[in-house]
Amino acid sequence: MFEEAQYFAPVAANEDGSVTVELAKSHPGFADPVYRARRNAIAGLAVGYTRGEPIPHAEYSEEEHEVWSLVTRELAAKHRKYAVSEFLDAAEALGLPKDRIPQLEEVSELLRPLTGFRYIPAAGLVPLREFYSVLADSFFHSTQYIRHHSVPFYTPEPDVIHEVIGHGNTLASERFAALYRLAGQAARRVETAEALEFVSKVFWFTLEFGVMREGRELKAYGAGILSSYGEIEEFRGMDIRPLDVTVMGTTVYDITKYQDVLFEAASFDHLEDVVGQFWASCDDEMIAKLRTTA
Numbered sequence: 001m002f003e004e005a006q007y008f009a010p011v012a013a014n015e016d017g018s019v020t021v022e023l024a025k026s027h028p029g030f031a032d033p034v035y036r037a038r039r040n041a042i043a044g045l046a047v048g049y050t051r052g053e054p055i056p057h058a059e060y061s062e063e064e065h066e067v068w069s070l071v072t073r074e075l076a077a078k079h080r081k082y083a084v085s086e087f088l089d090a091a092e093a094l095g096l097p098k099d100r101i102p103q104l105e106e107v108s109e110l111l112r113p114l115t116g117f118r119y120i121p122a123a124g125l126v127p128l129r130e131f132y133s134v135l136a137d138s139f140f141h142s143t144q145y146i147r148h149h150s151v152p153f154y155t156p157e158p159d160v161i162h163e164v165i166g167h168g169n170t171l172a173s174e175r176f177a178a179l180y181r182l183a184g185q186a187a188r189r190v191e192t193a194e195a196l197e198f199v200s201k202v203f204w205f206t207l208e209f210g211v212m213r214e215g216r217e218l219k220a221y222g223a224g225i226l227s228s229y230g231e232i233e234e235f236r237g238m239d240i241r242p243l244d245v246t247v248m249g250t251t252v253y254d255i256t257k258y259q260d261v262l263f264e265a266a267s268f269d270h271l272e273d274v275v276g277q278f279w280a281s282c283d284d285e286m287i288a289k290l291r292t293t294a
């Protein structure tokens with residue numbers, strides 16, 4: 001199975017219809033029964049969700065809204081310094097609330113007039129093919145829970161801050177949204193597990209952890225960097241390599257630590273030419289050939 005499987009807390013459906021999220025002992029919320037009950041309830045919303053319906057309302061505590069507010073404020077300051085201009089313009093256009101966690105339905109309504117993207121709630125891990133292929137139809141699977149309030153700048157798993165501040169702001173840009181859709185079309189076109197993994201790795205090293213030259217500076221556009229309080233300060237010191245689909249599609253990464261190998265696009269046009277074109281045209285045969293040349 002792919003590494004992503006270890007990233008999300010497992011979700012178990014119980015016989016009585018309830019849902020249990022199995023947090024690891026090392027999870028900051030492990031010993032907090034109130035947090036765990038909320039996590040179970042929020043996961044239950046996603047398990048019972050049917051696409052096309054409004055996304056059910058998730059309940060958050062005051063402390064959780066404060067986490068959102070604090071992290072939003074801190075990240076916005078870092079974005080002004082480190083994010084590509086396309087992201088900053090998109091975030092401005094989207095206008096996420098700053099003082100409370102938005103509901104996913106609300107984020108969908110903000111995105112709809114900009115790029116047509118909509119959210120689908122996810123309880124935890126979504127199978128790779130399902131996650132990527134619906135991007136082609138402008139749907140984005142998203143977790144709805146937020147990190148534990150005791151550690152506002154840390155999460156061991158992708159939470160609503162990552163999904164909405166990282167991906168949501170990006171999906172408000174038509175240029176980025178087009179790239180997400182192309183990744184989805186590629187995932188739908190390829191048939192083998194190896195080809196799908198290759199497509200997903202290119203996504204990982206671009207739309208999750210991509211960096212881009214803007215003038216003299218290296219900026220970030222990947223949602224994983226832009227939603228991480230620590231990583232956003234570190235990416236310029238990482239091993240920065242030229243954008244190369246074959247290398248990205250075959251590089252092994254560890255999701256549990258800061259990404260130490262990053263790939264730099266020379267410009268947005270460069271990203272579209274190299275990665276957009278790859279997703280627009282790749283198939284099993286092409287990827288099998290690329291894998292043998294890696």
Ligand SMILES: [Fe+2]
Nearest residue numbers: 158208223224
């Ligand atoms: Fe992500």
